Amino acid sequence: MGVKLRDLVVQKPITLPELAGKTLMVDAYNTLYQFITTIRSMDGGLFTDEEGNVTSHLMGLFSRCTNFAKHKLHPVFVFDGKVPKLKQSELDRRKDIKAEAGSLYEEAKAKGDVADMKKYAARTSRLTPSMVKDAKTLLGAMGIPVVQAPAEGEAQAAHMVAKGDGWAVVSQDFDSLLHRAPRLVINLNIAGRKRRGLSSVPVEPAIINLKQTLQKLELSQKQLIMLAMLVGTDYSKGVKGIGPKKALALIQKHKTEKVFAEAGWDDHNDTPWQQVYETFTTMPTTDEYDLQGKAYNKDQVYSFLMDRGFSPDRVKKTLESLPDTQQKRLGDW
Structure with missing residues (x-):
């Protein structure tokens, strides 16, 4: 659920040019959940390919990462590992909420209430192992490093930033501050807008400095x-x-x-x-990780997205808009 520290922390606006060239440790699950919650059809359904594979998160990931590249940001996606024992009750609570939302969705569907269908469908969002695997496959083809945390991704991301291997954690949650992340970037949405209910509102990226926050409080x-x-x-x-x-x-x-x-x-x-x-x-955190990433493979990116039912023209247009370079990683552009 994320700890509620928003009203207490010291936030300062930060621009994309100020983040250019910096390595950012992205809370992968937090980001993917944003995508599967917001990237949906009018009736709330997730986008899928012809075989039923969910593609909403891939749509968001492809768009977000290519925009990161255009702004010269260097993301590293950090994925959750084993769930801490004490978190199980929270997961059970979330499961109950999703089950209730599923029932309300079916009621809205029976009434033909599209607005409520979309609202309740978003609350049923789940990341499956196959969805996570597809996300890692796409990131690998794009040359973006992936780090597998032994436990909480935010703790691992905070650990790497504290070591100096990254400049800041990127997440909409504030938990990384509890794990000693020196800096946290929120609202890093290239579009400059954030979903709120059925509409969106303008937002600006902000940087939260742990030391300054502790001093203020x-x-x-x-x-x-x-x-x-x-x-x-x-x-x-x-x-x-x-x-x-x-x-x-x-x-x-x-x-x-x-x-x-x-x-x-x-x-x-x-x-x-x-x-x-x-x-x-x-x-638990680990020092066993590779921040270089695989070589960017434009053909592999295109082929994978074609297999997932993406529009050939849109994918080609996006890839062609990126600089033609022989750099190893997409984020090096």
């Missing part, structure tokens, strides 16, 4: 994690009635772990706060 990294836990994370419900601003006030008042007793943690959570905190601080 007068918090340590540990206290930031504690604050997020009170509000609610993927690993705990948090405390009912405590939002970001109230959590900040409590942390600033109590400063130590005593805040959990004062807030009534045990009355709202089955899992001890120590176990949740440890999940954040001991999240």
Whole structure:
């Protein structure tokens, strides 16, 4: 669900020219979910090829990555690995929500209510193994590096940025800050617009600096994690009635772990706060990754997208719009 820190962090606008030449660690699952939630037909259905393979995420990925190349951004897509044990209850909750949305979609379909069909269909979004595989295949053909995280992709992305192998994490969620990402870029949508309900609104990319945020809030990294836990994370419900601003006030008042007793943690959570905190601080990451990527193969990109039912003219036009170069990676343009 992503921790609710938007109202607390220090955000500053950043332009695409300012990001040119920088290596950006992209939260792959977060990005792909954006695509399968928003790139749908009028009745809410996902786009597919003739064999039923979902292509909505590939449409978004191809467009996003070719635009990254035109603006000289160097993306690295970081994929989730094994789900942390404490996240299972959150996944079960999401599964129930999707099941309910599926029922509401069928009701809207029976009524012929296209607007509600699209609204509820978006809430049923799921990434399947075959969809992830196709995404990795396309990225590989485009010469864009793929990193497989041992656990949470955001933790792995934060780890690589903290090491200096990337400049910032790219995600719409703020969880990477809890994993010590020095910088986080949000709203990195080349189109400059973001879906909100059935319409879209203009947005600008923004950079969030962890150090500046901690200084503004007068918090340590540990206290930031504690604050997020009170509000609610993927690993705990948090405390009912405590939002970001109230959590900040409590942390600033109590400063130590005593805040959990004062807030009534045990009355709202089955899992001890120590176990949740440890999940954040001991999240597995790896140094086994290749940031060079495979060689960009224009013919392979074209062939793969033709197999997935893309328009030949549109794909050719997009590929031809890119610089004609012998650079190894698409992102090197």
